[in-house]
Amino acid sequence: MEITQALHRAAQQTPDLPATIVGERVRTWTECRDRVARLAAALQELGVGAGDRVAMLSLNSDRFHEYLFAVPWAGGVVTPVNIRWSPAEIAFSLEDAGAAVLVVDDAFVPAVPAILEAAPVVRTVVYAGDGAVPDGMVGFEELVAGHEPVDDARRGGAEPYGIYYTGGTTGTPKGVVLSHANLLSSALGSTAAGSFMTPGGRYLHAAPMFHLADGAAWGARNVVGGTHVIVPMFTPAGVAAAIAEHEVTDVLLVPTMIQMLVDAPEAADADLTSLRHLLYGASPISEAVLERAAKRLPAAEFTQAYGMTELSPVATLLQPADHAVDHLRRSAGRAAPHAEVKIVDEEDREVPYGTVGEIVSRGPHVMLGYWNRPEETATALRGGWMHTGDGGRMDEQGYVYVVDRIKDMIVSGGENVYSVEVENALAKHPDVASCAVIGVPDDEWGERVHAVVVPAAGATPSADELREHVKGLIAGYKAPRSVEFRDALPISGAGKILKRDLRAEHWSGSDRAVS
Ligand code: ATP
Ligand code: MG
Known part of the structure; x- marks a missing residue:
């Protein structure tokens, strides 16, 4: 294989079908x-x-x-x-x-x-x-x-296909060695439910091809058959125009791209009705952005994938039908057909349903190892399970809820605060375009919940107003004690918010060690 x-x-089967379309070049x-x-x-x-x-x-x-x-x-x-x-x-x-x-x-x-x-x-x-x-x-x-x-x-088979570097969101990127079988198991498993790629359809490479999120969609499009439509890089107008012009049926976008695409005035008029499947993932999405996206893309079914480079990269999928169930929209879905997923405590014991622990996964999609890093490989793969470093819980039907990266959790006054939960609440405020929540040093509380907010165009929300808004949605101790406003957030090459850069400004220039 x-x-x-x-x-x-x-x-053999589609010799004359376009394999690739880049502008005029087919x-x-x-x-x-x-x-x-x-x-x-x-x-x-x-x-x-x-x-x-x-x-x-x-x-x-x-x-x-x-x-x-x-x-x-x-x-x-x-x-x-x-x-x-x-x-x-x-x-x-x-x-x-x-x-x-x-x-x-x-x-x-x-x-x-x-x-x-x-x-x-x-x-x-x-x-x-x-x-x-x-x-x-x-x-x-x-x-x-x-x-x-x-x-x-x-x-x-088990021979290496590629070395893919991790996103570098939490530290120096690590080279992940993935075999042909790793990638094919993830591609076959992800497409098995039929909600991911339209057979014979056109997939748009809007996310960067160097990153495995798009790399996996590349593999999935190849196993299903069809055409790759390619834009050099993501811009809201370029992506909207490519979807309309080339009748794109499927696209993978990370949440920051979805937010830009649905909010950008320059992409507002494009006809996006050819789109059948939107796959999103790679970082948490706020419900507010998801709602705006559903309105803008009424013809598209939404599938969420959760995973990581080390998992080739898909571990769980939230299927289109699950999106119709209110509480499930906060979930990252259930183990994909090729994967096993469970939640464990610090001693690697499985925890009861509903309890937060570390998400681990096992199956043919688990990497061969980190390139030239035997110790980190052994730690990550201990007991035969890939340890994701993500905190999560599972319900009795096997739906996984990613609460936060363990490194992004905030411990304030002895209480755990999941940055993602606070971001979700903030994002529901109409004056918030995007935001990031981090822990910053605090003499009294150990860490203090701090929000960095990019206001919506023309809006000038106050810190107090946002704090009150959050308190109306989640427990008061989770509300940001301080809020700062900026024009933009630092974003990684894979489109993820670099909270370690934001934190570094508060923690004497070095990222804090929280495990
Ligand atoms: P690095 O490992 O170098 O810090 P990274 O973890 O961002 O970078 P990737 O392998 O690209 O590198 O990303 C995997 C991570 O992305 C997961 O561990 C998880 O934290 C996050 N993630 C992926 N999918 C989702 C999702 N659907 N919901 C929430 N978070 C997600
Ligand atoms: Mg990682």
Whole structure:
């Protein structure tokens, strides 16, 4: 079982169907397979052999899609690089992964000299842009045109497919080694219920392709069959226009993107009625944003996925029908068909239903391990279960409620406060566009609940007003004792709010150690 199977199948069953659409550029599955087999030959000539890492630093593109197939076709291992990292962080990951070949697009050509200086491991830079090939690089298109197709190396099963770096939301990103079987189990399990991808439909890559949230949707689209519509990066107007123009049927968006898409005036007029499935996840979503999204996208069914890079990445799914049940909308759903999920205490004992503990998961989707980090791998996978670091509880029907990252929980005056619960309450105020709640040092309370709020356009809410609003919804001790207003929140490359950056401003420049 290998990732490239889907490409062989698509070329056999839907040879003339577009595999990729980027603006005016359309390539069929037959062309895609041919280009992949030629690129794989070129990669082998560049020295890529069994298990060798090939990195890609690029905005979303059809060449990214071809890279994701060509590297395993050549026998190698994909290593997508986070496009929001600094050159030093990029160099760290290239050295960490030991990637001798790096593929870049136009957006990253200017950064290449600094990257090469800091990452001597890189021997070849492949230019996957649309202009003339820069000096010292080899052209992606030239490689494709200049090589005859080779046979698929057919490495699959438990062999590594890729090294995917975690989001870096809580600390330095870790390289997660995922096998072909890991990713395929998650893709097959996630699509088994039929609520995730429209068969033969069009999936829009609006989230960054380097991140496994989109990577998993890429895999799911391939196993179901259909077309990849690709925009270089998320912008509300660009995504709305692509959905309307290319009759996109499915999209994965993280909550910050959903909020921008439904609130942006420049995306307000686009016809989004082709959309059948919206998959969301990767971070908590406020009910207020979910409601606005349901109004804006009346033809779409909503599915929520919860998981993490280490789980390939899907562990639970909240199905469209579950969204109709009021209390379930706060849940992240139930174990996906491929996964087992339970809640444990600090001694790894399963806790009773309704009790908060750590969410753990077991099954064919659990990573092979962290790259070059045997101790962290052993800790995370102790007892054969992946320990997520997320706090959650489960009801008697198996619905999981993610309460907070354990590292984001606030202990104020001896009471546990889940930052997500406070954010949810705040977000229900009409003057709040987005917000983050963190614990900051407090002499009296140990930690104090502090809110950072981005007001809605034109609104000027007061701290007192917001505090009273929260107290009307949840227990008073959870209401923010202090509120600060900003124009924007720090966001990671994967679109998540970086609370550790907000915290660092209050905790003497270093993130606090709370476990
Ligand atoms: P790092 O591990 O480097 O700090 P990260 O945890 O953000 O970064 P990912 O693997 O991309 O890296 O994200 C997984 C995390 O995202 C989960 O552990 C969880 O905290 C959060 N998450 C994912 N899906 C959901 C969801 N549906 N609801 C709430 N939180 C979610
Ligand atoms: Mg994580």
